[in-house]
Amino acid sequence: MNKLYLWGIIIIAVMLGATYLSVGGSKGGLNGDIVNMLAVAGAVSLVIITVFVVVKYVRQMQVDSASGELLKDNWDGIGEYKNEVPTGWAVMFLLTMVWGMWYFVIGYPVNAYSQIGEYNEDVAVHNSKFETKYKDITGEKLVEMGESVFLAECKVCHGISADGIDGAAANLNKRIDEKSVKHVIEKGSNNKLLGMEMPMPDRNGLLNANTGALITDAEIETVSKFVANKMSGAGADIFAGTCAACHGEDGKGLDSVAPSIATYTPTLVSNVLTHGKKGAIGVMPKFDRLNDKQKEAVGAYITSLNK
Template sequence: MNKLYLLGIIITVIMLGATYLSVGMSKGGLNGDIVNMLAVAGAIALVIITVFVVIKYVRQMQTDTAEGELADESWDNIGEYKNPVPMGWAIMFLGTMVWGMWYWVAGYPVNAYSQIGEYNEDVAAHDKKFESQYASITGDRLVEMGESVFLAECKVCHGIAADGIDGKAANLNVRLEEKTVKAVIENGSNNMLLGTEMPMPDRNGLFNANSGALITDAEINTVAKYVANGFPASDKAGAEVFAGVCSSCHGMDGKGMAYVAPDIHEFTPELVINVLTHGKKGAIGQMPAFDRLNAKQKEAAAAYVISLSKGE
């Protein structure tokens, strides 16, 4: 046997033996962990490939002579042969690409343990347990749960008293403020308040059926006060504008129509849940969606907000 091959075999055995001893003597060994198994497999592959390549090219340098067609270009009179890519290199290159795709998609890290993955699994399991445990809660207990959700998630913007902290967020003690009504009439709305994409047009699409003309600034101010004050019977002018412009979608009582327009007279569970689910852009700014809340928590928050507007 050629001394070079013999030396390669000896080096390979020594390196593989050292790898085995280092893994076998470590605490727990492989322990069935795919990461450790991949690391050891990679180490073995590197040892064998490295020794094989070194032997091949050392042997080639000992025996081969330069041959083939030289390229036309040269650098400092140093030419380059037009040799094809060695088949072994091509196979190794393609094999490495295939292994790399498997490693990232099926091996590691996509298929590996992660703290984020464990956290998400724990949260999903907790939410499932939560939903089954509190699914039947209604009435006062639901409002109490909603208060806890509000204090944990909503008070930062809306304040502990849900008054909007001097205009930094909507005042949830009332259904709508005058500035909010004006902003919606001026700019329209497409906030998924019905859970579907049913936009309300801006002022350029709002006609007063009584006059047959687009809504005016004076009419906007009048109807905004009417809606914000809770549809008072004493406000004849506001009621007249509302009937001519808004009632065709929101109803004469302002309680909305299914699939057409939301209730603007008072909060409803569906309305609050949709705002929490989709977020909302209003006169003050953009409220984000609260994806981290589960369905029961949103229902509870809605019950608490409704209780505030009713003064309970």
């Protein structure tokens, strides 16, 4: 017997043996389960067909020689024969095309039922009911709702007490820290904190009106500490000359110009949840799975932590 055929038989035997041991050793084994039986039958067929095809073509490469008319073109002396498309290949190709059209039109049409589609529809209905039921909730009830949503969605990164877990995420018990202020001043920001494209320029676009020059490293250090220290201490003059024009004298921002950097607001938090945020620590993803009321509630809760 040719060694190639012998090796094919050996490989088939080994693979079928491994399949049997795998299924037989699993909990329940076959035990008449039609699903398992069909799976094993498919595995056996796949093994036999694969080995047969490999052996056939390896053997063909060993003994067959090409013949026929060459195409006119060649590449570095390597030509190609004018071979007809193999009948079997052509038939399989056409059958696959027919099956594909049947699958998408009749067997499983694009607009047919799907579990994902049903889930999305159920979520949409639930969100609609939720927003109708809680649309008028305000005050402490809104804060309580926000705390619940925070513990379900945000505590993984920010911690149960919203302290940022030792720098893994922002500490939400204070508006902003020195590192974040410095990062934004030096690199600018375009995080849609106002809900729209209102980018803050980097340091090359920040002019200190008191000196008439671009902000310096020393001024950045000083004003960063000033903002992080709740708008107090040294640096008030730098803030007034460089930042107040957009963020306001008290740092609470100006409508449609710049966000508050003195305190959190429900709108500010909601915009971060809607658009995400990139800062000194890294990138916070947006939370599309939260509806508008849930975002507002989280904003109310975060704002309450800073009072």
